[in-house]
Amino acid sequence: MDAAPVSRLASARILPPAQMDLLQAPSDAVRHTLLDEDGYLARTRTWMFGGVRPDADHVFARIGYQTKKNENVYDPVAKDFREEAVRKGRAVNLVVRLTDLVVVYERHSAAMSDHEFITGLRHMLRSVNPKQKWNVEHLDSKASFEEWAQDIDVVHRFRFRATGPRIPSGKESPILAALIHPGSGRLTIDWRADEGIDINDRAVRELAHIATGGVGEVFAAGRKNGRGAIGEQKAWVSSGSAERVVKEVPADPATGVVGDGVLLEMLATVPVDIPW
Secondary structure, eight states: OOOOOOOEEEEEEEEOSSSTTTOOOHHHHHHHHHOOOOEOOOTEEEEEEEEEEEEEEEEEEEEEOOOOOOTEETTTTEEEEOHHHHHHEEEEEEEETTTOOOOOOOEEETTTTTHHHHHHHHHHHHSSSSOOOOEEEEOEEEHHHHHHTTTEEEEEEEOOOOOOSSSOOOOTTTHHTTOOOTTTTTEEEEEEEEEEEOOOHHHHHHHHHHTTTTTSEEEEEEEEESSTTTTTEEEEEEETTEEEEEEEEETTTTTSSSHHHHHHHHHHHHHHOOOO
């Protein structure tokens, strides 16, 4: 018997421009943008919204893209993305809470990475009025490496990067002294292990300490187990000591995606905060 499908949800926040039309609230501007049927061409991709369903407090929609090589992604009659595009992750479900413009979206890292989602949503928000610089940021929380590690059951990736003069010397790091060749201009150490990496390994701790001190950067990813196949993926980035959480939730067995109710449940876990 096949395992029940699992979907991954992440969160972000839409940040309005510093200067806005005084007669239009940020929530009204976002609602208007999501209802706009025009696409936005960014290099080789045309981004667009589909399946838009607004209510009093939220707007449900999909965001996706199509290219010249794959133009059969969007159905102009239904004003929505075709089922295959959604299933393959070229279009992803999202909900926007209008009170504070927090976004919860379905994450498909293979077809649309977190960076691509953020970039695409930013393109669409700015397309209505290019003079207004809307922004979109991941909804991260502050956590030290130690705090992050304490709440993780399995760490499956640890990456350290440093370039040019920022590469530590052997005096600062005996571990790196054994890895760096004279004259190196770039260093990347990338450990991956499905069964888990020892978070207390001397090299891991040493590299995390160096990155926290501002030399190089660390990206670490792990998992907090839940019931059955459901749990949370948690990432930590040294820049800003930020923790990013991706929640795993049951998906619809027929479509492989999540419904509006599941998106709202995830959204309810994010406290309302109006930063402007």
